[in-house]
Amino acid sequence: MICIVCREAYTTQSLTSIQFERDEFRAMVKKIPAQVCPACGESYLEEGIAEELLKRVQDIMAEGEMDVVLEYR
Ligand SMILES: [Zn+2]
Numbered sequence: 001m002i003c004i005v006c007r008e009a010y011t012t013q014s015l016t017s018i019q020f021e022r023d024e025f026r027a028m029v030k031k032i033p034a035q036v037c038p039a040c041g042e043s044y045l046e047e048g049i050a051e052e053l054l055k056r057v058q059d060i061m062a063e064g065e066m067d068v069v070l071e072y073r
Pocket of ligand 1: 037
């Protein structure tokens, strides 16, 4: 699809990293499959993946971890 942020390029299937932050809590999730814009770097997650990620991060937060790095699988 065409990038809706810069409208200058078509996104390509790639892997991206996302950082979640809430107060003291930080989670970096790596290797998430996404559509990435080669021009501006914006990444677009599929809806199912975004939901699953949020759930996993919330579980980690509930366990009391403050700073985690994980890989999406
Ligand atoms: Zn773009």
